[in-house]
Amino acid sequence: KAGVTQTPRYLIKTRGQQVTLSCSPISGHRSVSWYQQTPGQGLQFLFEYFSETQRNKGNFPGRFSGRQFSNSRSEMNVSTLELGDSALYLCASSSTPGTGGLDTQYFGPGTRLTVL
Amino acid sequence: GENVEQHPSTLSVQEGDSAVIKCTYSDSASNYFPWYKQELGKGPQLIIDIRSNVGEKKDQRIAVTLNKTAKHFSLHITETQPEDSAVYFCAAGNNYGQNFVFGPGTRLSVLP
Numbered sequence: 498k499a500g501v502t503q504t505p506r507y508l509i510k511t512r513g514q515q516v517t518l519s520c521s522p523i524s525g526h527r528s529v530s531w532y533q534q535t536p537g538q539g540l541q542f543l544f545e546y547f548s549e550t551q552r553n554k555g556n557f558p559g560r561f562s563g564r565q566f567s568n569s570r571s572e573m574n575v576s577t578l579e580l581g582d583s584a585l586y587l588c589a590s591s592s593t594p595g596t597g598g599l600d601t602q603y604f605g606p607g608t609r610l611t612v613l
Numbered sequence: 614g615e616n617v618e619q620h621p622s623t624l625s626v627q628e629g630d631s632a633v634i635k636c637t638y639s640d641s642a643s644n645y646f647p648w649y650k651q652e653l654g655k656g657p658q659l660i661i662d663i664r665s666n667v668g669e670k671k672d673q674r675i676a677v678t679l680n681k682t683a684k685h686f687s688l689h690i691t692e693t694q695p696e697d698s699a700v701y702f703c704a705a706g707n708n709y710g711q712n713f714v715f716g717p718g719t720r721l722s723v724l725p
Contacts, residue, residue, distance in 0.1 A: 501656075530713075540657075540702065540715040587656050601647065602713065604656035 499524065501590050501605035509611045515576040518608045522569050522590030528552075529571040530602060531563060534585040543586075546571055575610075583612045615640040617705050619716030626693050627724050634719045636703035637685040643705040646679060646686045647713070651700045660701075661688070693723045 502521045510516050522529050531543040542555040546565035563573040569590075575582055589602040616639040626632050636646075644665035649657035663670045663677045663686065670677050674693075679686040690697055700720050704713040 539717045540704075542713060589656075601659055601662060603659065604649070606654075606656045 501588055501603055503586075503588050503605040503608050505608060506606065507609045507611075509613060510578050511613050512578055512580060514578050515574060516578060516610060517572055517574045518586055518588075518610075520571045520573075520588030520590075520605060522571070522588075523603055526590035526592050526603075527569050528591045529565055529569065530589045530591075531571070531573050532587040532589065533557070534587055534607070535583075540587070543573065578612045580612050583610060585609050615643060615705055615714040617703060617714050617716040619703050619719055621719060622717065623720045623722070625722045625724060628693060628695060630693055632688075632690045632693055632697070632721055632723075634688045634701055634703070634721070635685060636687070636705075636716050637683075638705040638714075639684065640705065640707070641681075641684065642707045645706045646677070647704050647706075648675075648677060648688050649702045649704065649715075651702065651718075657702055690721075693721075695723050695725050697721060698723045 504519045520529055528547045530545040532540050533543055534540045543557055544551055544563050545553040549565045560576045565571045585607040587604050587607045589604045591602045617636055619636045624632055647662035648660050650660045651657045661672050661675050661677050663679050665681055668679055674691045676689040700718045702718050703716040706713045
């Protein structure tokens with residue numbers, strides 16, 4: 498079974514631009530979570546989608562948004578990029594969250610975003 | 614909200630020795646505790662997890678122990694090998710589909 502895939506793997510943008518990252522979960526998985534990883538803040542939860550609905554959201558500004566499609570693929574968007582948005586953005590998928598036990602999350606390789 | 618601490622931040626061991634990484638958490642509602650290994654340029658990979666209805670779980674050279682009363686859990690790697698060198702993250706979560714909270718990570722170096 499193929500793992501979680503993320504595209505693109507690398508991105509370079511300038512301040513003020515916007516960016517869209519894509520995540521394809523493991524086949525059959527319906528939950529997708531997004532995380533931001535930086536050396537200073539570590540791994541921080543952005544949001545989680547299940548069946549096209551945002552179920553949970555972390556403490557990030559409204560410039561960070563996401564969506565999930567009917568095939569469970571997910572995108573996240575960051576508008577008005579700031580230098581501090583430079584990070585590795587990770588996507589994780591799981592089959593069924595919150596049903597009698599938090600389900601195992603499987604991570605993709607991440608998208609490395611650099612904001613100049 | 615949940616807060617997860619992890620120690621040590623760096624750990625160097627000789628090949629063949631054991632390595633132990635410890636995490637503490639704050640939210641008593643947390644009942645799921647995974648451990649991830651992250652190699653350079655890759656996403657975190659689940660290596661073992663434990664749920665709060667068990668105190669210990671083992672998978673070959675890797676074991677995790679959980680003390681819910683004290684709110685801490687530990688990763689034990691025996692007979693370490695150079696390929697175990699990576700950054701290890703613990704995390705804590707609960708039944709209600711809420712986000713994981715990750716520890717800050719431990720950089721493990723296994724010296725040949």
